[in-house]
Amino acid sequence: MKTRNHLSDVGVVNQVNIISNGLIDIPMLQILAPDGTVLEGAVEPELSKETALKIFQTMQFIRVLDERMVAAQRQGRISFYLASTGEEAASAASAAALSFDDMIMSQYREQAALAYRGYTTEQFMNQMFSNEKEPNKGRQMPIHYGAKELNFMTISSPLGTQIPQAAGYAYGQKMEGKDAMTICYFGEGAASEGDFHAGLNMAAVLSCPVIFFCRNNGYAISTPADEQFKGDGIASRGIGYGIKTIRVDGNDALAIYAATQKAREIAVSEKCPVLIEAMSYRLAAHSTSDDPTGYRSKEEEAQWKAKDPIARMANWLVSKGWLNQEENAKHVEAMRQDVLTELKRVEKVPVCPIDDLVTDVYSEVPWHLEEQLKDLKEHIKKYPEHYPKTAGRVE
Amino acid sequence: MKTRNHLSDVGVVNQVNIISNGLIDIPMLQILAPDGTVLEGAVEPELSKETALKIFQTMQFIRVLDERMVAAQRQGRISFYLASTGEEAASAASAAALSFDDMIMSQYREQAALAYRGYTTEQFMNQMFSNEKEPNKGRQMPIHYGAKELNFMTISSPLGTQIPQAAGYAYGQKMEGKDAMTICYFGEGAASEGDFHAGLNMAAVLSCPVIFFCRNNGYAISTPADEQFKGDGIASRGIGYGIKTIRVDGNDALAIYAATQKAREIAVSEKCPVLIEAMSYRLAAHSTSDDPTGYRSKEEEAQWKAKDPIARMANWLVSKGWLNQEENAKHVEAMRQDVLTELKRVEKVPVCPIDDLVTDVYSEVPWHLEEQLKDLKEHIKKYPEHYPKTAGRVE
């Protein structure tokens, strides 16, 4: 039996002593100035040219993909899209600091992490067109990616649910004795969910090697951060859970990389969670269903456009001699072409056959779903013109 | 449209800077030493003799009631009981610092707050015997008190649910422009629930005049505090929510009173929540269903018996010349008699008539419950000997 210690370290005071917010003031890590120069006193993280360029190209690719897919949604070619414009650094550079074996559990605006892992343009398209080539079988809305071979858990829409799940996943990794951990991305809005509290507290108590990576981009749809919480962002909550915490400039790829690298080292060696809060801004609309002009000003957006993480990193790369802007422009153009080509090609791929309506509910299709499928097939055969997506292939 | 400020106050740092637990260290307010003397430098709160004695007598009454009812449960006279031995100060002295109009939402171990409000021995008994005199109509297990006329919300067993509810209740009070607020009691275990997170964050964001009063008594049933959280208790979480926070010695009635008085003043004048963490120890078993010898040591219990809040306050009262120990012993004996008498009297009171099985589900009894009641009554009339509690009064 262990002796309990909930009072063992507590000091005493004789006057009513109010602990208030002002007690702490968490600064954020910044390495690159907005113009891409290294800040005085800052130390660049160890980052090979190759990795740096991979981060950069991933960010650029996502910028291009986002632009193109928002347009495709407007044209009615896909039903929904959700861009990460302005926030590419947070997910690309953090993913770069991980090991490939680490599990990624994301919210939905971390396509750059997925792309960094190697998800191809075609794979993105397959998911967005919900087609039969997509391993998730077209069951969820566009942007709900998932790729087992890339250790990227399939995204689910309910917010915050992945936070305690990530703690559990990490616990399992620890028990297997693997040198792997879990990273869990979420927005500052999702951090209001009860599952956030559950996940962080459990990870701390149960010593789970997990990075909780909060993208604080100032908004949850229309709700600004100051209607979301009153504390010092999400970072200040780490203290309450006894979780080591790092705040970082979310538009500074180098700072993100350094912070995540350090966090991973701590998580894996000390078997504990680390909380990172990346301060950024959602330059994009929340999604293609949203129009932010109703709730924020053009000036505010402009201020943040000036902090663009891609431009910032580009300047740094140029200063290192690792990037040639002209060549890069061609490269970006090629990406654009690639996206266009894949889009056109993939939109013709059919959806899964109707049998896949009932698979994967259980490990085996149970009797009642067999029956329902049978009835449905007969029905479709009777009215094939009404079910054009599947009728052609009902045997 | 308001300008957003999620980054406006953030400082910058150039090296990975890990905020860890050690950053803060929240001391607890103590006014009385364990022997009841006023600590050097401590200021006694303004507390009339009358109020001081009322707090003290309430604590003593609850000690007596708890003892008696645990025994009554062992004798099979009631089905369940839950004592607050060792923690009487936290609820009695905090209730004393409130205004009568303030709503109390409690967890279940705050019988002293209810007694302070004027709940009588008979009322306690009525509830515990689930009888027809009980305004809650005997629908919940013993100890689920509730008294509208005392502004004491009926207790519900699911833990933590009252926390966001208290925020909402307080918001309603604010909107009505009343000089009243809400106090919400809960244990350190319940503070792990998602509802805790929801309630504290919402209260902060929506400026609700509410005191969140956490009794940290070291255990949640068998689970010690160090398997419940890793932060500096519950107080350290206040910072993350931007909530003013006070930690207090839960066994020091004067400190509790002072802390709650201050918290109420802040909550009402600034229209905001305040978090209080009272450090104490559950000397009792969790409930009559529990046996703590399985999970903690006699030594640990002994250490805490030495910090008994009743003895501590008694010594102080004696030193003030407000209490005579001999007279007090008689008084306690009278309380014991009163409890015994009421117990014997009340256990004979019948339960509510069968019609009350279906009232209060809705504001009016709907058709389907009318039907179910009708069938049930016919059934009872057929087999009266099998339903002895109600058969005699089925018309």
Add this chain to the structure above:
Amino acid sequence: MAQMNMLQAVNNALMTAMEENERVMVLGEDVGHFGGVFRATSNLQEKFGRERVFNTPLVEQGIIGFANGLASQGSVAVAEIQFGDYIFPAFDQIVNETAKWRYRSGGQFSVGSLTIRTPYGGGIAGGLYHSQSPEAYFAHTPGMKIVTPRNPYQAKGLLLASIRDDNPVLFMEPKRIYRASVGDVPEEDYELPLGKAEVVKEGSDITLLAWGAQMEVMEKAAAMAEKDGISCEIVDLRSILPWDAETVCASVEKTGRLIVSHEAPQTGGFAAEISAKVQERCFLYLESPIMRVCGLDTPFPLAHEKEYMPDELKVYEAIKRSMNF
């Protein structure tokens, strides 16, 4: 009278309720200045201020917990859950708290002044998490009322009645027809009764029962069946809990046949309750088994949404099966 779509009717009901009673408050994610993701709460904050119409943090269990507290205090709380699919984090607050508040306190306290609004249902390419119809989960919960409108006129009248009813009401709005369903709605205040089904169309051969957006499907199927000479009686249940067994059974006793349809998965859906109760009551009147035309027993799919849905063709086929039994 004005022409309104269902969103406008909901908005108009909220305006009406807030004007009439200053204790009415509206809360939820993005319901403030933005007016909610569907714009059902547009202009409310402008009109009634930030204290009566406010955004909450993103936490459904908190929204309902907070609203429970507000309502128990005597305020009239109208809480929005952004999508029916996201009501589950609030399940405990609804099922264990909202629904049991009055009972456990012997009527001393209640949250009768709480209304929970939420858009539900499929047909908008929403996949698993923007399409669910969770009514049956709540219909097993004594203490709750559950109401669904089929058109703008019903929406305003039922929502006003729900807000004012002295019981907690889950008001489920069929989002597929939020904009598509347009009709005459009185500008003035009116209420429609809770707990009462409505015979929308009389008929003699078979009863078709549904609620919300599914009513449109029933009407289309009935039109198809009429061409075959089958006379359909169409009933809108309107209130799912407590439900109007009397009206439903009267119809079935007349027609001898019943089809119940909903989008939610068949197993454990509310059609089961209706079927169970109707066969109990109308056993000797039934000429064929009560049939259910429902969603499949799968999560709500995306690529196969059309195939999954209990559309008019499936209902029409069921009508024929029932007639030919």
Add this chain to the structure above:
Amino acid sequence: MAQMNMLQAVNNALMTAMEENERVMVLGEDVGHFGGVFRATSNLQEKFGRERVFNTPLVEQGIIGFANGLASQGSVAVAEIQFGDYIFPAFDQIVNETAKWRYRSGGQFSVGSLTIRTPYGGGIAGGLYHSQSPEAYFAHTPGMKIVTPRNPYQAKGLLLASIRDDNPVLFMEPKRIYRASVGDVPEEDYELPLGKAEVVKEGSDITLLAWGAQMEVMEKAAAMAEKDGISCEIVDLRSILPWDAETVCASVEKTGRLIVSHEAPQTGGFAAEISAKVQERCFLYLESPIMRVCGLDTPFPLAHEKEYMPDELKVYEAIKRSMNF
């Protein structure tokens, strides 16, 4: 063979599963050294260590969230919810996550190795919050399996099968008979099939269907009816989802009559689904309406618990009503 009560059988099943597979972990409130409030997990921590058997903080949504993560990683998670009444904070994690994990990922990921154990049911003077039978809330959720044992032998065999089944299982333990139900249980490893009902007693006049602790009630009622010369066939459903309609319908086709009984409130309870399905399939065989003997449509009461419960007298009366229809 050893004599065990149901708690011992559950404990024995957990021991067996943990010995056989080192990836099995047990988590929940107080399940560690203390062995859980009912002692179902006694001695597990001593035997398998604090990393495989651990207390969690007091947060049901976290317990299931964490267990979902563990299971998706490939570990075998056996999570305890201390009382069925407290499963609702985890409702979202179960209904939106556990149940839909495999489907939404096209089978790439799943939490098939998750088992959720929880004690349920009344009869212990537990009132509103220590008595509920929440099975129907989950039975409307494709992707879940739901299992309940009626005695110690069933408990061990079904729990072992649940832990090893490649689907998430909600394993509901009838706490009223935790200690009261005693019987022979093999010491060795064995499994009983999921998804299969069991005909516990053959009969010819009427089928009595239930599960868990309610089986005892059915047996007593059957004994009373037999004295009147009524031959009852008693069926234990065992798996509530997916459920064995084939066995149930075969029995009803033989007897022509069916009574389903559960403690949960009648409206929207799982008896409704059974009734709806059986009347669909066995319409022409039914000699009287399918009857439900259930809890009343109220929260679970305390003072009137005896009156609320679907006891053997109520079942017996229903049998007579059915026979005399």
